Amino acid sequence: MNIFQEIQRRGLVNNASSGLAELLAKNDSVAFYAGFDPTAPSLHIGNLVPLMAMRLLQKAGHKPYILLGGATGLVGDPSGKNQERPLLSEEVVQANLLGLRTQLEKFLAFEGTHAAVIVNNAEWFARMGYLEFLREAGKYMNVAYMISKDIVKRRLESGISYAEFSYQLMQAYDFWYLYTHYNVQIQLGGSDQWGNITAGIEFIHKKCGKEVQGFTVPLLTRADGAKFGKSEGDNIWLDPAQTSPYRFYQYLLNTADEDVEKLLRVFCEEPLEKLEEIMHEHRQAPHLRHAQRYLAASLTRFVHGEEALQRAILASETLFRKGSEENLHRLRATELAELFETLPHATAPLSLLDEASTVVDLMAAFPAFFPSKSEVRRLIQAGGLTVNRRPVTDGNLRPDRSWLLHNRFLLVQKGKKQYFVLRFE
RNA sequence: GGGGAGAUACCAAAGCGGUCAAAUGGGCUUGACUGUAAAUCAAGUGGCGUAUGCCUUCACAGGUUCGAAUCCUGUUCUCCCCA
Numbered sequence: 001m002n003i004f005q006e007i008q009r010r011g012l013v014n015n016a017s018s019g020l021a022e023l024l025a026k027n028d029s030v031a032f033y034a035g036f037d038p039t040a041p042s043l044h045i046g047n048l049v050p051l052m053a054m055r056l057l058q059k060a061g062h063k064p065y066i067l068l069g070g071a072t073g074l075v076g077d078p079s080g081k082n083q084e085r086p087l088l089s090e091e092v093v094q095a096n097l098l099g100l101r102t103q104l105e106k107f108l109a110f111e112g113t114h115a116a117v118i119v120n121n122a123e124w125f126a127r128m129g130y131l132e133f134l135r136e137a138g139k140y141m142n143v144a145y146m147i148s149k150d151i152v153k154r155r156l157e158s159g160i161s162y163a164e165f166s167y168q169l170m171q172a173y174d175f176w177y178l179y180t181h182y183n184v185q186i187q188l189g190g191s192d193q194w195g196n197i198t199a200g201i202e203f204i205h206k207k208c209g210k211e212v213q214g215f216t217v218p219l220l221t222r223a224d225g226a227k228f229g230k231s232e233g234d235n236i237w238l239d240p241a242q243t244s245p246y247r248f249y250q251y252l253l254n255t256a257d258e259d260v261e262k263l264l265r266v267f268c269e270e271p272l273e274k275l276e277e278i279m280h281e282h283r284q285a286p287h288l289r290h291a292q293r294y295l296a297a298s299l300t301r302f303v304h305g306e307e308a309l310q311r312a313i314l315a316s317e318t319l320f321r322k323g324s325e326e327n328l329h330r331l332r333a334t335e336l337a338e339l340f341e342t343l344p345h346a347t348a349p350l351s352l353l354d355e356a357s358t359v360v361d362l363m364a365a366f367p368a369f370f371p372s373k374s375e376v377r378r379l380i381q382a383g384g385l386t387v388n389r390r391p392v393t394d395g396n397l398r399p400d401r402s403w404l405l406h407n408r409f410l411l412v413q414k415g416k417k418q419y420f421v422l423r424f425e
Numbered sequence: 426g427g428g429g430a431g432a433u434a435c436c437a438a439a440g441c442g443g444u445c446a447a448a449u450g451g452g453c454u455u456g457a458c459u460g461u462a463a464a465u466c467a468a469g470u471g472g473c474g475u476a477u478g479c480c481u482u483c484a485c486a487g488g489u490u491c492g493a494a495u496c497c498u499g500u501u502c503u504c505c506c507c508a
Contacts, residue, residue, distance in 0.1 A: 223463080256462065287460035320461050358474075375454090378469060382455040396474085415454075417461060 003060035009272060010265040012053045014191045016215035017201060023185060023213050029114065030062050032186035033178055035121075035171065035193075036104065037069035037077060038096035039088065042239035043103050045248075046229040048303075049217045050188055051107045052266055054116075063114045065184055066104055067174060070097055070122030077171075078164040079151045079192040085164075103238055106303075117182070121174050137173040140206045141199070149195040168199040175200030179212055187214040220266065223258040238303050245304040246342045249312035250417070252296035253289065257282075260291040268298045315342040319419055325389040333406040340409060340421040344369070350424045353399060359387070360395040363412070369420045379414060386413035 004021045007013055023030060034050045036043070054064045073093045076085045088096075101118060108116035128136075146152060146168060152160060175197075178184035187197050197214035204212050220228035229236050236251050237243040243251075255263060260282070264275045282291035300309045318331070318339065331339075346366050356362035363385070364373040379385045380395045388403065388411050404410060410422040 250461080254461065257460095258463085285460095287462080289460070289462080292462090316461085323461095360474080372472065373474080374472065375470090377475080379455065382468065384455045415456090 003057060003062075006060075007053050007056055010052075010056070011262055012049070012056070012217050012266060014216045014218035015194050017198070017213045019211060020186065020213040020215055024062075028061055030186060031065060031178075031182055031184040032057060032062055032188065033065035033067050033175075033184050034188045035067040035069055035072070035174065036100055037073040038093050038100055039073060039076075040235075041096050041099040042237045042242055043100060044229055044235035044237050045251075045299075046190075046220065046227075046235070048107075048238070048299075049220060049266060050190060051104075052269075053188055053217055054108060055269065058108060058114055058116065061114055062186075064108055064116040065178060065182060066108070066116060066118045067178065068097055068100060068118060068120045070094075070120040071125035072121055072167065072170050072174070073097070075163050075167055075170065077167050077196070078155055078160055079167075079196060099239070119178070121170075121177075124177055125170070133173075137169055137176075137203075140203055141169050141172065145202065146199070149199070151192075151195050168196045169203075171196040172200040172203035175212070176204050176207060179204055179210070180208070185212045187212075189214075189216055191216045191219045220263070223256045228259075228263075240304055240308065244342065244344070245300055245308035246312045246315050248304065249296045249300045249309070249316065252299055253292050253316065255292050255295060257286055257291075260295060264291060264295050267295065267302075311338065311342050315339055323389065328389045328411065329405065331405070333408075336406055336409045336421075339411070340423055343419045343421050345421040345423065347423045347425065350401070353401065353404075353424050356399055358396045359385075359392055359399055362399050366420070366422065369412070369414065384415045387411070389413070 001009070002025055004013075004024045032054070034054060036047065054066075058064050070093065073088060073096070074090065076087065078085075097120070104118065110116050125133075146165070147156070149168065152165060152168075155164075175184070175187050187200055189197055194214075194216045197216065201212055201214055204210055222228050231247075231251055235243075236248060240248075252263075261275075261279050264278065265272065268275060278291055278294050282289075297309060297313070300312055304312075315338075318327075318335070346368065348365065352365055353362065356365065360373050360376045360380070363370045363376045370376050370379075376385065377395050380392050383391055383393075385392045387399075388405060401407070404424060408423050408425060410424070412420045412422060414420070
């Protein structure tokens with residue numbers, strides 16, 4: 001099986017230019033690239049999809065370039081947006097750039113014969129004047145062609161600024177720049193990048209008369225219709241400060257049976273036969289979630305490391321498998337401290353506990369977890385509030401220090417899956 | 426430039442003087458069932474020490490009225506048709 005078939009069979013190819021398979025088949029080492037715009041301080045789990053494709057290509061001997069959009073990030077890509085986006089300030093872009101760079105460095109090999117290289121398109125755009133851009137880039141693109149792109153067409157009614165309209169030309173120029181300076185012959189990106197990628201192919205064809213290739217990875221969706229990687233409207237970030245490794249692990253562990261095979265193929269680099277075995281075992285006893293556990297462990301380890309994974313597993317086991325009230329009281333102080341670090345938590349003075357006249361008041365003192373007293377009361381009425389594993393049935397109960405585990409901790413549970421640890425001191 | 430329609434809670438969408446904290450659907454939260462699933466069913470979904478109670482909400486600012494999401498005036502924004 002060649003590399004193109006491999007990435008195809010893993011479900012990593014959504015759209016590909018016609019000469020891609022041949023280019024990869026006939027060359028031992030081709031340089032390729034994907035761009036990442038610094039629109040957020042962290043990558044999210046969805047960004048991992050093109051990165052997985054890049055890893056596979058690199059392992060097969062091809063050379064990856066990562067393009068950071070220090071310049072394009074200042075303009076804003078209209079792809080996949082139905083509204084003009086607000087301009088990001090240079091400071092924000094700079095800060096984001098730094099965050100992305102450190103994250104990206106974890107995911108590809110930067111040493112060896114096919115070492116990955118990071119470039120920033122600010123390098124060439126910053127020193128280029130407007131006239132030069134018009135003459136060197138603008139002259140080779142036809143407006144009719146640019147307007148006919150889906151992304152642009154869709155936006156013509158609702159409005160698209162000249163800046164965002166120009167984005168595809170900038171990206172096309174990037175591709176050309178990497179092609180002429182580093183012999184980069186393939187561009188890949190998310191499925192919304194197809195228009196920009198083909199613009200680059202067209203551009204290079206016109207300017208150099210050469211043929212280059214491109215492909216897109218699919219946008220992963222879930223069986224329930226939601227975008228993969230979104231939870232309650234928020235992205236699952238790779239930055240542990242924004243999405244804790246525990247939450248990251250839990251998100252993947254909760255993957256629906258219908259989706260898990262697809263995700264295994266995308267995110268786990270084991271041979272496909274091995275993944276087939278995992279699925280086979282999973283189907284024998286789906287309730288054990290063998291496949292989900294494998295996926296969650298593999299990806300959490302990949303992104304956050306072995307230690308963070310073990311913490312996430314330990315917390316998950318403690319809470320969901322051995323989560324009886326007795327077991328909770330058997331936990332040692334160090335184990336509780338560990339849970340505190342792993343789960344969403346808050347610290348408050350003991351006086352808060354002493355002065356709270358009801359459970360409702362105490363909970364409402366933590367607005368990050370409980371936005372209002374009404375909400376707490378509602379939750380209690382529905383039987384959904386649990387403190388230290390014991391359901392709270394009366395919201396007017398007065399809490400006291402005897403509730404604390406190891407004189408410090410309170411494990412609060414909202415529904416079945418949402419845990420918070422409160423620490424009093 | 427001319428004519429018309431509209432702006433209601435997270436979204437869609439009823440309501441057109443009191444019975445409106447505002448129908449209905451989706452979403453979301455919780456419960457039951459379960460595999461920390463799916464499907465299904467049930468409850469909840471502005472705030473408040475829980476109340477035939479009070480407070481803040483129906484684009485914004487004023488006004489009429491005992492009483493306004495509903496009527497009037499102005500402002501802002503959106504959509505449609507004609508030129």
